[in-house]
Amino acid sequence: MLTIGNEVKFVDEYDVTYKGTLVNVLSDAHDDVRLNEGNVEYWSKKTKKYVPVRPKHEASVFFEIETSKGFHFAYRNEIV
Secondary structure (H helix, E strand, C coil): CCCCCCEEEEECCCCCEEEEEEEEEEECCCCCEEEECCEEEEEECCCCEEEECCHHHHHHEEEEEEECCEEEEECHHHEC
């Protein structure tokens, strides 16, 4: 289960594997996103609460990972 502060491994576009700490979750489609029990949720202005990201917007979600070489960004499918 993904949570902020977890140690994760991810693979970049060149098939190089990195290890680092998950520090943030971001989205191109939503302003306010968070991880809740491994699920990505966004703040819905309409319902005034956090709701799960819909499948059509899952591709806009990415994770910020701090490694020994700096910060990297990875999509969920790149995290091993």
